[in-house]
Amino acid sequence: MPENWLSNYAYAVLDERGIARAANRRYTARLALLTVAAAFGGTASRRCRCCGCSRLHSLWAFHSVHHTQTQLTFLSANRIHAVEQLTAGVIMIVPAFVLGLPQKLWLPLLFAQLFSETAQHARVTWSFGALHRLFVSPAFHVIHHSTDEREYNGNYGRVFSLWDVLFGTFVHSERTSRRYGVEGMDVPERLTAQFLHPFRYLWTQR
């Protein structure tokens, strides 16, 4: 059982909502594993899609729909191709099922991630101060959307910027203004055009 007042308070709140029974040690370890697995999986997949390697054109084809936005807003996180969204969902959910985690434990994680990704694209300059090299902040992610090659080839993290620190892809910039999008790649704002874009792109790359 928790021993300090903060843990006691957290358990009391959780217990009130009937969650405490599920939040035992067994699930705590699995939840931590899920957080790391999903965050690493998301980072790895984002890196694959963004690196521009010719063998990975099909991954970039779908991810580029997200990157072709020239103006970022809090809605930008939702401009994701259906195929990519499905893949990201599987990466997040499958480990939860494999680990046997109940929905009431992984669902809050999912909402936290959605909030984080919304903030990452909003016009805010949060950098989380000393935690900048641990958690992905809005200031960290917008660099990944830059048209500048020195900036977009980095900051692949989805939840933890620590992965980029460890793998040498962490990019820090004090710039307050930059251009966003992909040079030479314009995708119309229409939903059908965005859906068809990856298939057209792959057709031209044959």
Ligand SMILES: [Zn+2]
């Ligand atoms: Zn990307």
Ligand SMILES: [Zn+2]
């Ligand atoms: Zn983004």
